[in-house]
Amino acid sequence: MTAPVRSSWRRALAVLAAGATVLVLLAPTGPARAAATAATAATCTDVSVPVTYAGGSGRIAGTLCVPPGGATSVQLLVHGYSYARYYWDFPYQPETYSYVRRATAAGYATLAIDRLGDGASTRPAGLHLTWDNAAATVHQVVTALRSGDLGTAYDKVILVGHSYGSVTSYRAADRYQDVDALIVTGIAHRADLVRLTTDLVLQSPPAALDPKFRGQGLDPLYVTTRPGTRGLFYNTANADPEVIRVDERLKQTAGLLEIPTAAQYLVNGVSRRTNIPVLTVLGDQDPFFCGLLAAPCASEEGLARFERRFYGPGATVERP
Secondary structure, eight states, rough: TTTHHHHHHHHHHHHHHHHHHHHHHHHOOOOOHHHHHHOOOEEEEEEEEEEEETEEEEEEEEEEETTOOOOOEEEEEOOOOOGGGGGGGGGSSHHHHHHHHHHHHHTEEEEEEETSTTTOOOOOOOOGHHHHHHHHHHHHHHHHHHHTTSOOOEEEEEEEEEHHHHHHHHHHHHHHOOOSEEESSOOOOOOOOOHHHHHHHGGGOBBSTTTTOOOOOOOOTTOOOTTOOOOOOOOOOOOOOHHHHEEEEEEEEOTTTTOOOHHHGGTTTTTOOOEEEEEEOOOOTOTTTBBBTTTTOHHHHHHHHHHHSSSOOTOOOOOO
């Protein structure tokens, strides 16, 4: 749902490197930070969290990466529309494109999940792939991180979203009040619904018609982007063509009802009760969330100023 995806991603990585106030307030201290400085190789483990949602139950799959020496703060990474957890640890030139590597090098643990219906997570009937169910299952993963069910009871949980993962994070942070900070990328509280509908929703046919997903038994409410169209998510003028090719090969499905059920966020005051540090990152060429019908993206400070009005009075809203 965003373009250029990698522009937003690189900005977020730069924030990690520079140490924006949002992250400084929540920064790992002591042995975890020292170990991350000495050696950046994290230990990564596949995990699974049992969840329930309106209409059923299942599991959310993810990869938990912990820096040497451990960590007390964890970033929960929630991918966007038609992606999966690989978005955060991109397999092509990971020294450049891996958010996970940069975050763990800075001393944070990360848990990159496959959202409900994506990747290795439970694939329910497409009817259940809704905004509320996405947020509810993310909340249950937060609970598991805090309780120690995944091995460590983390003191601080930072919720990090990309695109649809960000609008899911809006909902989860505001409704459940259980995270310490929010990083939202590839999203704003105003969207160009015309372009979002014509260029993405109407260009996402049933996944069962795509050669990659044919024969997997997916119902018609599972959709994906048309073959050869992943450039939609990039500013192709400055994107690495190989990144786009790898993205096309790795693409995943989405739920037909995901965007329509989430569209209410534009009018329902979804973030009004969010009173935590927020970092907002958005590529200035994004066709869906920047422009006359969307958010002002001409400057980072202008975007942050625009976004502040949507959060609670106790929130601090920053830009890279």
